[in-house]
Amino acid sequence: MSSAKRIAAILLRQYYLMRGSTSRVVPLFAWVAVDIVLWGFITRYLNSVSHSGFNFVPALLGAVLLWDFLARVMQGVTMAFFEDVWSRNFLNIFASPLSIHEYLTGLVASSVATSTVGLVVMVSIATLAFGLSFFAYGLMFVPFLLVLFLSGIALGIFGCALVLRLGPAAEWFVWPIPALVSPFAGVFYPLSTLPGWMRAISYVLPPSYVFEGMRALVAHEPFSFGWLAVGGGLALLYVALAGWTFMRVYRRAVRTGLIARYSAETVS
Amino acid sequence: MSDPVLTVSDLRKRYGQTLAVDGVSFTVGRNEIVGLLGPNGAGKTTTINMILGVLAPSAGRILIDGMDVARRRREALSRTNFAAVYAPLPGNLTIYQNLRIFGLIYGVADLKRRIQVLLDQFQLRTLRNVKCGVLSSGEQTRVELAKAMLNRPNLLLLDEPTASLDPNIARETRALIRDFASREAGGVLWTSHNMYEVEEVCDRVMFLSHGRILLEGNPRSLPREHGRNSLEELFISLAREPLAAGAAEHV
Numbered sequence: 434m435s436s437a438k439r440i441a442a443i444l445l446r447q448y449y450l451m452r453g454s455t456s457r458v459v460p461l462f463a464w465v466a467v468d469i470v471l472w473g474f475i476t477r478y479l480n481s482v483s484h485s486g487f488n489f490v491p492a493l494l495g496a497v498l499l500w501d502f503l504a505r506v507m508q509g510v511t512m513a514f515f516e517d518v519w520s521r522n523f524l525n526i527f528a529s530p531l532s533i534h535e536y537l538t539g540l541v542a543s544s545v546a547t548s549t550v551g552l553v554v555m556v557s558i559a560t561l562a563f564g565l566s567f568f569a570y571g572l573m574f575v576p577f578l579l580v581l582f583l584s585g586i587a588l589g590i591f592g593c594a595l596v597l598r599l600g601p602a603a604e605w606f607v608w609p610i611p612a613l614v615s616p617f618a619g620v621f622y623p624l625s626t627l628p629g630w631m632r633a634i635s636y637v638l639p640p641s642y643v644f645e646g647m648r649a650l651v652a653h654e655p656f657s658f659g660w661l662a663v664g665g666g667l668a669l670l671y672v673a674l675a676g677w678t679f680m681r682v683y684r685r686a687v688r689t690g691l692i693a694r695y696s697a698e699t700v701s
Numbered sequence: 702m703s704d705p706v707l708t709v710s711d712l713r714k715r716y717g718q719t720l721a722v723d724g725v726s727f728t729v730g731r732n733e734i735v736g737l738l739g740p741n742g743a744g745k746t747t748t749i750n751m752i753l754g755v756l757a758p759s760a761g762r763i764l765i766d767g768m769d770v771a772r773r774r775r776e777a778l779s780r781t782n783f784a785a786v787y788a789p790l791p792g793n794l795t796i797y798q799n800l801r802i803f804g805l806i807y808g809v810a811d812l813k814r815r816i817q818v819l820l821d822q823f824q825l826r827t828l829r830n831v832k833c834g835v836l837s838s839g840e841q842t843r844v845e846l847a848k849a850m851l852n853r854p855n856l857l858l859l860d861e862p863t864a865s866l867d868p869n870i871a872r873e874t875r876a877l878i879r880d881f882a883s884r885e886a887g888g889v890l891w892t893s894h895n896m897y898e899v900e901e902v903c904d905r906v907m908f909l910s911h912g913r914i915l916l917e918g919n920p921r922s923l924p925r926e927h928g929r930n931s932l933e934e935l936f937i938s939l940a941r942e943p944l945a946a947g948a949a950e951h952v
Contacts, residue, residue, distance in 0.1 A: 435808040442805035446791075449798045520791035525848075528753035528788075529806045530779040688757045690716070693750045 439531050443539025444546065447513050451547075461547050462554035465501045469555050472497040473563035491569040491651045493621060496644060498555045498565070500620045503581040503588075503640060504611040505551040509544025510589025511596075511607050518601050523695045533683055537676060540593070541586055548585070552578075570650055576661055577643045583668035584639045588614070590675035594682045597691075619644045639668035704767060705730050706855045706888040707752065712761035714747050714912075721747045723912035725761070729856065729888040734879070736899045736920060737892045739909035740940040745892045748909070749785070749858050752890070754778055766855050779807060784849040785860035789841055792834020796825055796844050799833060800851060807852035819847040822877060824870075838865035846874060850881060857881065857889045863898060875902050896933040906932070908939050915939055 451457050476489040483489070517526055526536065559565035567574050592607035599606070617631055618640040624632050635641040642664025649656040686692045705728035714722040722744045729735045737745050750756035752763055754770050754777070763770040765777040790799040797816065804812040820826045823843040828836065833844055842865050849857060859878070863871040879902060882889050893899050899906060900920045908916040916923065916939065920932050929935040 438805045438808060442802045445805065446794070446798075446802050449794055449802075454793075516791075516793075520793060521789065522791050524753075524755060524785070524788040525790060525803070526806075528755050528778065528781075528783060529803070530775045530808070531806050532775060684757075687755060690747075690750070690756050692755045693746075 435530075436532075436535055439535045440539045440542060442531075443513065443536065444542045446516070447543040447546070450516060461505075461550045465505060465551045465555050466558055468497055468501055469494070469558045470562070473559065477563065488651070490563060490565050492648060494559055494563055494565050495570070495647060495651070496620050498559055499577060499581055499643065499647070500611070500615060500618075500640070501555060502548065502552050502578065503585040505548040506544050506582050506585025507589040507592065507611060509547040510540045510586060511592045511604075512547070513540045513543040514589075514593040514596070515604060518596060518604070518695075521695070523692050527683075527687075527692050533680055534676075537590060537593075537679065540589070544586065544589060548582075570647060573646065573650060573656070573661070576665065577647060580639050580643050580661065580664045580668050583665070583672050587668065587671035587675040590672070590679050594675065594679040597679070597686060598682045601695075614638065614640070617641070623648060637667065639664040639671065642667075703731050706766055706886075707890065708762075708764040709748070709752070710762045710764075712748065712751060712763065713759045714744075714751060714756065715759040720912050722751070722758075725909070725912070725914055727907055727914065727917070729890050731855075731886050731888055732882050733905065734882050734889040734891055734903050736903035736906035737890055737909060738894075738896075738899060738906055738936060743909045744912040745909055746785075746787075746860060747912075749783070749860055749890070749892070752856075752858060753781070753783060779852065780855040781858065782807070782849045782852055782854040782856075783858035783860070784842070784845040784862050785858075786842070786864050787860070788845070790833050790844055790848060793832060795830050795832050796820070796836075796847075797829040799844065800848060803848050804851050809852050815851060819850060822850075823847045823874075839867060839870055842866055843870070843874070846877070853885050853887070855885075855887045857887055859889060859891045861893055862891070863893070863895065871898070878902065896931065896936055900932050908936070910939055 472494050476494045479489040479493070517523055560567075570577065588610055592610060595606055596603045617634045618638050619627065619635055620640070624635045624641060624645060627635060642661050646656055646661050707729040709728070710726050712722055712725045713720065725744070725748060727735070737748065739745050747756065751758045752765070752770065754774050766780050768777040770777045794802070800816045800819065801812065804816060809815050820829055823846060825840070825843055825847060828840060833841060836844065842862065846862060849859070857878075862878070863874055866874055875898065878889060881887060891899070891903060903920050905918065906920045906923065907914050916927070918926065924930060924932050924935045927935055929938065
């Protein structure tokens with residue numbers, strides 16, 4: 434019960450910050466909405482000029498939506514963490530009964546709340562304005578989201594560990610992480626398009642399994658649930674690895690005194 | 702006599718070749734206010750950070766209410782709280798929001814009522830919905846003290862708690878802390894550079910220099926025992942010693 438209260442405190446903090454700040458609320462849906470509108474028109478145009486009969490809406494617009502969801506989940510975790518970085522709150526947080534496990538769970542809970550807002554807006558625009566039908570994915574939409582959610586959580590926690598280790602200025606390493614991963618994850622093209630060395634990296638990235646599966650479903654090709662399960666297993670492994678990395682970085686910070694003097698601009 | 706609320710045994714912190722804290726041992730009893738004094742860089746904040754579990758000691762042991770901070774961190778820290786000038790509460794949240802969040806983290810029972818009591822005690826009621834970032838430094842200090850007392854800690858760590866308060870509020874704050882120490886079951890470890898304040902508030906003081914405790918005793922009798930007119934004079938004579946080792950013998 435107390436543990437749930439401590440986790441709720443982190444979530445409540447995010448709620449208070451959101452409630453009082455338009456500049457925090459608008460980015461939850463504005464940029465993903467722009468992305469969906471942009472790609473909605475691109476897919477509409479591609480459908481009009483392509484005579485192959487291939488429907489680009491579920492393949493491309495759906496891919497953008499799913500990828501943006503992963504990015505929102507990751508940013509949901511890192512943004513909640515950055516609030517403590519920006520407000521120099523580490524000493525108050527880490528000198529309290531709050532455990533690292535509870536703290537990270539609170540960041541994840543914040544991310545669930547904020548990424549849900551983005552997802553609802555994206556799905557609404559994609560469905561109402563561009564006719565994206567999630568029936569094309571069937572029930573697989575749920576495991577697709579789950580694997581991407583876990584991947585976003587893993588990237589988010591890893592990003593937090595990076596900033597805790599390298600200092601506040603390292604947040605600029607964190608923002609581009611989704612963009613760095615996307616070429617390898619085959620968001621817009623089949624993995625067979627990639628050269629061998631890039632494909633080798635793709636196979637260790639859980640989102641690759643989601644986007645390959647999504648394209649197979651849209652093209653009415655055979656889809657292996659076992660293949661997606663591999664992606665899910667990898668995503669779970671990465672969440673555990675990211676948590677372990679954060680814990681190791683935190684313990685080092687406690688050993689070296691970094692937590693106590695984190696307010697410095699760079700601490701590396 | 703009841704068990705001390707804080708027991709620090711042979712505490713050391715080494716950064717490379719530098720010993721920031723060098724074998725410090727002391728206790729804080731229940732209802733006792735202990736002053737930890739020393740020049741800048743003496744190791745006071747390092748010691749406090751180790752007690753708070755945000756800095757791992759190189760050696761030694763810290764027990765809060767009999768619980769080892771290294772092994773039973775959560776239980777130990779749920780009985781502790783602190784206020785320090787270098788640990789302000791988030792400025793983008795209001796006083797009430799900050800107190801509510803930290804009240805949940807510390808598992809405070811009947812939180813709403815507790816917050817109301819503290820807002821009254823620290824004269825913050827009219828400011829409850831003001832963001833901490835726009836408060837004056839004195840008001841911020843009062844909020845930090847209110848947060849520090851949220852969970853009625855058995856051990857209260859105060860790092861220069863009255864540094865930015867005007868004399869009137871500082872006096873009231875000292876009275877509140879004395880009241881806390883006498884009524885609750887808690888003990889207080891207090892650092893300050895204001896020797897008059899220390900003399901007024903503390904039951905016992907320890908002089909720390911170069912990571913070692915040089916002197917310990919009653920702040921009202923200690924200066925006379927060492928041939929000085931005041932605590933401030935004693936402080937200055939100890940702080941000016943080039944090497945801490947043996948300084949106490951020279952005083």
